[in-house]
Amino acid sequence: MKLNRKEENPEIPTASMADIAFLLIVFFMLTTVFSTNKGVEHLLPPQEDIPENVDNEESIYIQIFPSGQFQIDRKPYTIEDADEVYNYVMSKVQQNAQKPIIIHTNREAKYGDMMIILSEVKRVGKDLKANLAITLPSREERQRYDQFQGSL
Amino acid sequence: MKIKKTKSLEANIPTASMADIAFLLIVFFMISTVFQVDKTQVRLPKSSETTREDVVKGSAFVVVTKDGVIKVSDGQEDSRLVNPEEVVINAAAWMNKNPSQPIVIKADAEAEYGKVEDVVDALREAGATNLKFLTDAEKGGGS
Numbered sequence: 001m002k003l004n005r006k007e008e009n010p011e012i013p014t015a016s017m018a019d020i021a022f023l024l025i026v027f028f029m030l031t032t033v034f035s036t037n038k039g040v041e042h043l044l045p046p047q048e049d050i051p052e053n054v055d056n057e058e059s060i061y062i063q064i065f066p067s068g069q070f071q072i073d074r075k076p077y078t079i080e081d082a083d084e085v086y087n088y089v090m091s092k093v094q095q096n097a098q099k100p101i102i103i104h105t106n107r108e109a110k111y112g113d114m115m116i117i118l119s120e121v122k123r124v125g126k127d128l129k130a131n132l133a134i135t136l137p138s139r140e141e142r143q144r145y146d147q148f149q150g151s152l
Numbered sequence: 153m154k155i156k157k158t159k160s161l162e163a164n165i166p167t168a169s170m171a172d173i174a175f176l177l178i179v180f181f182m183i184s185t186v187f188q189v190d191k192t193q194v195r196l197p198k199s200s201e202t203t204r205e206d207v208v209k210g211s212a213f214v215v216v217t218k219d220g221v222i223k224v225s226d227g228q229e230d231s232r233l234v235n236p237e238e239v240v241i242n243a244a245a246w247m248n249k250n251p252s253q254p255i256v257i258k259a260d261a262e263a264e265y266g267k268v269e270d271v272v273d274a275l276r277e278a279g280a281t282n283l284k285f286l287t288d289a290e291k292g293g294g295s
Contacts, residue, residue: 006160015167026178038204039256039284044276064265105265111216112197112261114268115285119199126202138273 040115040122042134059100060092062117066108070117079113085120090127097130104137104145190215190231192223194260199287207284208254212246214239214275216259220267227253236270243278251279258286 064070068079072088093099101121105114118134125132137145190213215223215231224242225231234242246253255275259268275283 008160008163013165013167019173023177037207037286038289039207039286040199040203041205042283042285044272044281044283046281105269107264107266107269109265110261111259111263111265111268114265115197115199115261115287118285119197119203119287122203123200136269136272138276139269142269 040119042118042136059102060089062101062103062121064103064105064109064113064117066106066110068110068113070113079116082116082120085117086123089121089124089132093124093128093130093132097128098133100133100135102135102137102145104142190223190225190258192217192231192258194218194258195262196258196286196288197261198290200290204287204289205284207256207286211254211256211284212243213256213258214243214271216257216263216267216271218260218262220263222267222271236267236274239271240274240278243275243280247279252282253280254282254284255280256284256286 060073062070062072062085070077070079070085072085077084089101093101103114103117103121118136121132121134125134135141192215194215194217210227212227213223213225213231215225217223220236222234222236222239223231224234224239226242226246243255246255257268257271259271272283
């Protein structure tokens, strides 16, 4: 008896390959959008425990002006010297990690300048793996600083 | 006896619905992922890579443009324009829903700091604690 077996050539269906590829493309496009969304974290102090009396302690006082200049503890720099912030804060904070750092930015100053300084200070915190006491003064606090400075 | 000739079946996987499945998945991802609630074009300030942390999914957004226009989004809906005084009301509503709601501040580097300060003050007043200042990566800088 003769068996009539039809030769079948094996084949992997590739019609859907394009769809799968598109799916993957879309997936990667979405995930890469997420990973570029990053920012500098800043934690505000909880409102309940505002200490009434804080020990007078020497803080690091950084003041930023609209002209693109800034002062660290009254020593003037221009914004191009932002590396100085890192060096100065690092040298101070190594002795006392809880040293308050006040970033007092003039209202007319550029937000970008303030972020350059803040990011330098944050970098110190990251490199030392410490939580630094960084303060962005509120309006009332800022006015108090201004008065204090006026009286000097 | 006559043996019935075996009918040769052609083996194949039905692929007609493959495209439908693929499209279904694409649509599912598009709808389920919350991405970019705000599409305002701003020039973000730059910061070194070590200081940048991932934005938590579902963070509320406050946008400050170069001209001081303020937009807010609760992280679900698209951002909408608000008056500067309304930031505190919106923020209070977010904090009411979730006391540890992370908030992202997306401000233009050229914006006046005063506008950003008002926003930070409003968020502070509303009881927010977890802020993030959205930045771009610094090219080649930092350590």
